[in-house]
Amino acid sequence: MTRPVILTVDDDPGVSRAVARDLRREYGEHHRIVRAESGPAALEALREIALRGEQVAVILADQRMPRMTGVEFLERAMDLFPRARRVLLTAYADTDAAITAINVVDLDHYLLKPWDPPEEKLYPVVDALLAAWREAPDRPAASIRIVGHRWSSRSYELRDLVARNQLAYEFLRVDEPEGARLLEAAGVGADRLPVVVTADGQALVEPSDGEVVAAAGLATSATQAVYDLVVVGGGPAGLGASVYGGSEGLRTVLVESRATGGQAGTSSRIENYLGFPNGVSGDQLTTRARLQAEKFGTEVITTRTVTALEPRGRARVVRFDDGTEITAHAVVLATGVSYRMLDCPGLDEHTGQGVFYGAAATEASACANQDVYVVGGANSAGQAAMNFSRHARRVVMLVRGPSLEASMSSYLIDQIRANPRIEVRTCTEVVGASGTDHLEKLTLRDRNSGDEETVEASWLFVFIGAAPRTDWLEGVVARDGRGFVLTGSDLPRRPEEKGPPGWEPERDPFHLETSVPGVFAVGDVRAESVKRVASAVGEGAMAVSLVHRWLENG
Known part of the structure; x- marks a missing residue:
């Protein structure tokens, strides 16, 4: 396997050699260090790297270059290697340009010259960027090919599905030669679109979402019948609950109807989330959170729609749209919200x-x-x-x-x-x-x-605006007039009662607990919640501590 590239570009030959020298000394064993002395020369180098099928992990560019500024170069470099981490080398007077670059080219970091000693000012930055790149590297050559019409709603849905699940894919239009050739090779007519061709050459004709992600190797069904915790919904709140549930030893399964990340996963830039001063894209945050949850043993199953929740004694049963079900000792509802449809003719x-x-x-x-x-x-x-x-x-x-x-x-x-x-x-x-x-x-x-x-x-x-996805909870848990799930002190009750009507435990409902003991609601689906990523993650973590209290004391 070829070594990932670290590219540096600076129009000052002495500076260019010095940066490359420091990078080669620390990273040369496992990375190929490429240097250029102008923006156009660096772009040409990137094109050659792309043609060879290599990957670029980090790009360091000087801001003050005569033919092309560092920001202009990084903006064009993004088209060739959109997931490469980007660093701008600046003088103190260029800090305004660096801050602007954070918004224009999704800059990951800016370094002030001089960077000596590199052990303190350069290497820690590059170490962090390489670690982040390894977690979400450039997509490899497409493993899924989708053939369809450019303006087909179903073709768009499949492209969105595989992209949000971080699957490498290529979209081929049926009216273009390559798409037509692939259909002919698959023996499928143009009247049966879209067609998905998997990495092993299997042609899926007008497939369901579940068929596509299953063919790509993602889990679509649970491996067990009983869990400690079922998390319904894979947005920031659900991912937070999954990470903490798994890390604290609970047998946890996360069920997501489409792709982890929720609405936050589609955001191009989240700039007010703690710990990311330069911002983070929704898919980057989602990918890291999902990997973290899986590292702690959480099962993640996708393209499964939950249609019912049923209390059975101390057990909580979650039923899917195909009639199958799984049982848990506790459930966290993190189904989020969906964008409201715009009501006007023609849309x-x-x-x-x-x-x-x-x-x-x-x-x-x-x-x-x-x-x-x-x-x-x-x-x-x-x-x-x-x-x-x-x-x-x-x-x-x-x-x-x-x-x-x-x-x-x-x-x-x-x-x-x-x-x-x-x-x-x-x-x-x-x-x-x-x-x-x-x-x-x-x-x-x-x-x-x-x-x-x-x-x-x-x-x-x-x-x-958004509406909660809670119709399937009708008659099971208490909701407000807009469909958001009521929890804790917001639940209706009489003064002399501990909880809402039908409440059995000899205690008040926990803060995030619904009208069904052992069922919790977090994130945007919860009534009166703060609609922010950070608060959703926090509620997911808090819910797990309350799940432990429920499991231990009822």
Whole structure:
């Protein structure tokens, strides 16, 4: 196996040699050190590395280069090796450029010159970046190939499924030669799309989600009938509960209906999560958390939909949509929320055909040099707008309210205002959409004047609030009027009673406990919860300590 590359670029030959020397001395045994003395030369080196099928782990670039600045180089390098860790070498006077680069090119770190002694200032940084890269390395050559129509909703769903599960894939259009050849080789007609071809050459025709992830080697069924803890939902709260459940010796299984990470997993950048001063992408955070949970023995099963929860004495039974079930001593509900659908003519028929709910990271590169419309004024919409601005010609944010301040973090508002590619239109809503096989036009209305206009648009991404996924809990656990699960002191009760109606234990419900003893709710699905990644992870961890109290004392 070839050694991963560490590339350094600096237009000063002396500095370039010094950086390469220090890197070679510490990392040369296990990594190939490549140096260049200009941005164009470094890009050419990266292209040759890509053609040879090698991987790039870390890129260090000087900011002040005459033909191409370090930020400009890193932005282009991302297209070739998007998962390589990026470091900017700066002088003290360039710190503003470094901070800007954090937002423009997802910079992982910036180093002030000089970096001597490297044992204190250089090596610890590179060590951390290499460790992070090894946890989520560049995707290898595609192991899954999907053949379908460009604007097919089902083709999009499969691309999103495999991407969010961190599976290497390639999408081939049926109207292109390579896609047509693969269909012919599989003996499948173009009227039976999409087709998924696995690494071993098996052709799955119009497959279900479960068939695709199972063929890729992911678990889709539990290995045991009884567990200490079942966690339903794989967002930050569910992953937090899974990590702590597994690390504290509980036989734990995490059940996720689509892909771990939840809405946070689709975020292009989470910048206010503790311990990541330069931010972290949702998929990076999700991948690390899932690996951590599995390291502690937690089973993770995907593409399984839970349809019922049933108390049986001290046991808690979770039933799936295929009629099978597993039993646990305790259950943590972490099902999160789903984006609300935008209700206006023409949108439903174009969902997945230019209209997307959530960030739809698989579509970002396809928006290159086009206009993108984003509906919503909260953090998720702002993060998506920043991500799409790296590819699109223009990003237009459509906000129903008069400003962003009411629902978006101030740091994100500042980034949006400083981004020349993002336009914010307040007091504006979408009232119509049209197109043939995909979205082509949007009708927008000014909420103050009532004036309408029609604009050409092929891309619309919607972030308009969320609804809890709790219909399957009807009649089992207490919920509020909007469907969020009630817990702890928020549960209805009479003053003289310990808990809600039907409550059996001789104690008050624990803080995160639902109206069913031994069943806990965490994260966005819980009524009155703080809708932030950090609080969701914290609730997941806290729930496990309460599970122990339930198991020990009832």
